Amino acid sequence: MLTHPIPKGAAGPMGWWYVFGSASLTLLIIQILTGIGLALVYVPTADKAYESLLYLDYEQPLGWFLRALHYYAGSGMVVMVLVHMTQVFLQGAYKYPRELTWVVGVFLLLFTLGMFFSGQILRWDPDAYWGLAVAASMAGRVPVLGPLVVHLMLGGPVIGSDSLSRFFTLHVFVIPGLLLAFLAVHLWLVLKRGISAPPSPGRVVDPKTYDEEYEQELREGVPFLGDAALKDVFFSALVVVIVVALAAVLGPKGPTGPADPALGGANPRPEWPFLWLFALLSLSPASAETFLILVFPVILIAALLLVPFISNRGERAPSRRPVVVLLVILIYTALGVLTYQGIAAPWSPQMTAWSSEPIPTDLISRSSPLQLQGAAVFQYKNCRNCHALAGKGGLRGPDLANVGTRLTRDQLIDQVSNGTPGGGNMPAYGKQLNPSQMAALAEFLVNLRPPDQPPARPASERP
């Protein structure tokens, strides 16, 4: 098996493109080993999971290292699977006769992501608990079957040990079983169909003649165990050194604290492979949400599965497939921007800003007593949770440091009293403020502007 012939090019310098699949496999082996190790100590019940993680971190010899390595090797596996997939996509290696290999590979990506999500739940910290709450709320939107899906996910009517056990079972039995089974098919297909030769412009794939050409190519081929395998081993070893270094330097991730449902203010973040989806969901209008939660992922997965059936012939070289190159650039740019937004999460209010972020003194250094009163109202009525002043405070609403240049007193009073028209993002404060508070607040806000800029004027007064 190791000495089977592969195209000559795959063992040459172009062979460096072929190392990502075997690196994913190497990391999977690390995941299996560290996973077995962690399962020896970890207790998958809601009352003991957190304690057993602390025990792993601080008392079990090298427990911290295994936890850290399991996290960073898992992250590395997601990266390697994505890079592997991107390489196959860019170089058209999914084309005839390797369509099924790609389809099985898409499932391997989904299982890898499934491992990441279920693994995060096992950490059983507030992110895990509230992540489950968010997942259950999303599942609850499934038409008709919603309650059943929620029950299936949580294992009961509440979030607790039964939910943790479901995700433990998924993480340790169900998904690894599926993953290994699909991986066996994937590798069998790689052997059966052979490794694709590096693409070269002008050499097109035609299902009618490909098999013959490939056989011809193999006759001049070289054994896998040689320069090609050497590259795989080198790169895998490099990746292992990197993830071990990351684990040793950065240490285990979390748990951030015990999952206490009675503690308010928890703002769960998904793990990094899901931040882009989290951001997309958060940045979209509420009306698109159910679609984005239930339909959009299905469309994405279907699109990935359909890739080899949209085109399984023709040019393979990226230089002759500008649409594919453009798609890759577009997809990674979108993922990158959304992930960045997901880290910053400007849509989340800052729940303590009203009492922890003082009003910048230069905004009130020349204020009248009424304006100062308004500033106090502004803080006390929690406006700051959503509205920053000069960058400090919540970013959900606009920064109000210059609001006096944009809105007149009447417009401000209208906005504060009625909120965003049609029940948008700002609540109506009409009943939350008495007339004198409103007057003071308006006086404060209308004077929030740089001294050299004129106040806003109603449109009717504009020249």
Place this chain on the structure above:
Amino acid sequence: MEPSHVQTLSLAAPTGRRTLFRWLTAGLGIFAAAIVGIPFVGYIVGERRRPVQWVPLGSVRDFPPDETRLVTFDNPIRQPWDGLAAHIGVFVRNQGDDTDKKDRFLVLSANCAHLGCPVSWFPQSELFMCPCHGGVYYANGDRASGPPPRGLFRIVWRVRGGKLEIQAPHYPTLQDTREASA
């Protein structure tokens, strides 16, 4: 199409009997799969039926009128090994003695109606705010702004012997809510 050597192997059994055996095998196979599959699926999707359980939250006098309080308690819908995860909170508001007895209390789930994050009560502005996507609710639980598609979920309550009791709450989702007061 059957290869001929299979027929010689079958010791010239009458076609009728072989057909019967095939049907029997298929039937037995389906039956065997069903007696394993049905209980297994039943186990996975099965819901344990429990009687409605009432949780005492304290004396009625502990809740001053027109004040919203977070009350934490151990949810009796739990496993003995649930630990801290069963210790949840609800918001209780005494809406005043003078109103119709039916609406005297308002018990709201702490889970945002949008995606279930824990909302916080701000007595200064009399608003509930959600830390995740900025859903905001008024004191009566109605949606004020942000992405939630509805107001906060209500929890069924009753007063027994001067004590406020609530029905042990399950995790509320959009299709699966209790809207009543006892």
